[in-house]
Amino acid sequence: MMEVCGACQNDCPYCAHSGMISAYKGYQLSIKELESFIQCTLKSGYFFETIHVHGIGEPLLWKHFNTGIKLLKEAGIAGNIIVTTNGLSSDRIKDETWEYIDVLNVSLYENCSNRGNLKELADRHKGKVNLVPPSGFRTKPTKRYLTTLPCPCLCSGPMFVKDKIFLHCGPPVFDAAILSGIDIFSSRDLYVELAPHYLEKFEENKIGNIVLCNCCWANENIDLPRYPHGCIPSRIMFALKCWYFNEFRDGIKSFQRFPQW
Numbered sequence: 001m002m003e004v005c006g007a008c009q010n011d012c013p014y015c016a017h018s019g020m021i022s023a024y025k026g027y028q029l030s031i032k033e034l035e036s037f038i039q040c041t042l043k044s045g046y047f048f049e050t051i052h053v054h055g056i057g058e059p060l061l062w063k064h065f066n067t068g069i070k071l072l073k074e075a076g077i078a079g080n081i082i083v084t085t086n087g088l089s090s091d092r093i094k095d096e097t098w099e100y101i102d103v104l105n106v107s108l109y110e111n112c113s114n115r116g117n118l119k120e121l122a123d124r125h126k127g128k129v130n131l132v133p134p135s136g137f138r139t140k141p142t143k144r145y146l147t148t149l150p151c152p153c154l155c156s157g158p159m160f161v162k163d164k165i166f167l168h169c170g171p172p173v174f175d176a177a178i179l180s181g182i183d184i185f186s187s188r189d190l191y192v193e194l195a196p197h198y199l200e201k202f203e204e205n206k207i208g209n210i211v212l213c214n215c216c217w218a219n220e221n222i223d224l225p226r227y228p229h230g231c232i233p234s235r236i237m238f239a240l241k242c243w244y245f246n247e248f249r250d251g252i253k254s255f256q257r258f259p260q261w
């Protein structure tokens with residue numbers, strides 16, 4: 001998974017990336033940083049079946065999108081390049097870049113104003129564009145659970161961002177760290193600095209099996225309510241949800257921790 005840009009046009013109430021977006025304010029992966037990643041990957045002899053170009057926010061707002069995708073594909077370090085986007089800036093994809101994209105997944109939120117253009121792209125690049133209708137947005141946990149491990153993880157690593165590799169986690173680990181009161185950059189077991197053989201310390205059985213999973217949005221063992229995208233429950237609905245999920249006191253604290261509530 002590769003995180004290329006911190007900006008997003010949306011501000012979804014339950015964005016599972018918001019903690020990481022705040023930690024990397026204004027982030028744009030530079031071409032130099034991308035080239036370092038490619039060089040380290042080649043020196044290590046790694047080859048990835050798929051690289052997901054993903055966020056942290058909206059990948060089509062990455063200012064080097066067209067150059068970067070071409071560099072990545074031509075480097076020969078991945079079989080497939082999959083881009084996941086909200087589709088609002090699909091006109092930023094140059095015609096020649098489609099040659100280097102294997103799949104474009106578009107999450108069609110209700111504010112998607114260019115559905116016509118996306119439909120046209122899907123017709124023109126048959127088999128490459130998936131228009132995905134919105135499903136309910138999973139809310140975030142507001143407390144630490146005790147007995148959820150090991151868990152299936154909805155958003156596992158390894159994840160490359162700027163000059164670091166998070167070995168086992170994707171962006172939701174940032175919110176889990178905030179909820180636990182941990183400074184993520186002091187947690188040296190979570191990431192390594194980018195260098196050749198950066199996956200030496202990767203252990204598959206740690207995915208879904210670290211302490212932070214107990215309060216992470218991506219932990220599928222935590223039963224969290226879902227709301228339609230864009231729906232912000234009233235404080236009464238939110239209080240009822242906290243009561244139902246037995247987390248009333250933690251829920252009240254989360255009004256301050258996650259100001260969107």
Ligand code: SF4
Pocket residue numbers: 008009010011012014015016017018055056057058086
């Ligand atoms: S579109 Fe995605 S990245 Fe942007 S705010 Fe919504 S959930 Fe977060």
Ligand code: SF4
Pocket residue numbers: 152153154155156157168169170171172173176206207208209210212213216217218219
């Ligand atoms: S903390 Fe656990 S559940 Fe969350 S992203 Fe990391 S491995 Fe997945």
